[in-house]
Amino acid sequence: MFESPNWKAFLLLALLGSFAGCGGGNSFRKSPLDEIIRDLPRDEVFSIILYDMDAEGNFSKTYFHEYEVITGSDPNKIKSERTGFLKVSEREFNSHINDMGMEIAARDSTGKLSKAVTPPGYSNYVGNPRYGSWQSNGNGGSFWAFYGQYAFMSSMFNLFAYPARRSYYDDWRGGYYGRGRSYYGPTSGGTSYYGTNSNYTKSKNPSSSWNSRSSSFKNSVRNRVSRSSGKSGSSRTYRSRGGGFGK
Numbered sequence: 001m002f003e004s005p006n007w008k009a010f011l012l013l014a015l016l017g018s019f020a021g022c023g024g025g026n027s028f029r030k031s032p033l034d035e036i037i038r039d040l041p042r043d044e045v046f047s048i049i050l051y052d053m054d055a056e057g058n059f060s061k062t063y064f065h066e067y068e069v070i071t072g073s074d075p076n077k078i079k080s081e082r083t084g085f086l087k088v089s090e091r092e093f094n095s096h097i098n099d100m101g102m103e104i105a106a107r108d109s110t111g112k113l114s115k116a117v118t119p120p121g122y123s124n125y126v127g128n129p130r131y132g133s134w135q136s137n138g139n140g141g142s143f144w145a146f147y148g149q150y151a152f153m154s155s156m157f158n159l160f161a162y163p164a165r166r167s168y169y170d171d172w173r174g175g176y177y178g179r180g181r182s183y184y185g186p187t188s189g190g191t192s193y194y195g196t197n198s199n200y201t202k203s204k205n206p207s208s209s210w211n212s213r214s215s216s217f218k219n220s221v222r223n224r225v226s227r228s229s230g231k232s233g234s235s236r237t238y239r240s241r242g243g244g245f246g247k
Contacts (some may be wrong), residue, residue: 101201
């Protein structure tokens with residue numbers, strides 16, 4: 001059911017870009033996210049999820065993102081692949097520090113590209129009658145259920161443990177969709193349903209590098225990037241970390 005796109009070519013380009021950047025001064029380079037979008041076919045339906053993130057170093061930190069790239073509109077030809085860790089600028093790391101587990105870029109079947117932060121699956125699959133329907137939960141509400149032949153999507157989007165409820169979807173569709181606004185679902189006890197600190201994300205990626213970090217480390221990184229991200233990003237060199245793609 002799942003096929004792996006050829007990310008080796010992208011990895012090679014990223015590595016070449018890293019070597020070129022070492023002697024290129026402060027020349028501008030696209031972010032890994034933008035390079036992935038650029039290299040996907042223009043008619044390709046896709047969703048890009050921020051699967052994991054991390055930071056390394058003491059006084060001078062280096063920042064990383066790992067993406068899950070889901071492509072295709074035909075359920076029998078859905079492709080899903082993780083990129084491995086890619087170096088990102090401090091500014092980009094800061095801009096998505098609350099977005100782990102979220103879709104941060106998508107193109108729908110009409111060709112519309114969006115970089116709004118959205119619960120995974122909402123842009124192309126959840127709510128789409130081609131793939132499933134809303135089912136009553138017996139308490140006056142409903143949740144999204146994929147048809148049996150597309151059940152792998154429920155696993156892909158972690159819906160067995162954390163259902164996509166109709167009320168959440170309607171809230172997103174009515175007040176956020178098409179407006180470039182981030183949507184993290186309802187908040188309970190100070191924590192959103194989706195996003196970096198959510199139980200949804202921790203459940204989907206229990207071995208996350210970011211979540212394995214101590215609270216003091218994560219708070220230190222948050223404070224650092226929030227203070228200095230406006231001054232960073234002049235030198236943009238990107239590389240992969242630790243074994244390449246398919247981690």
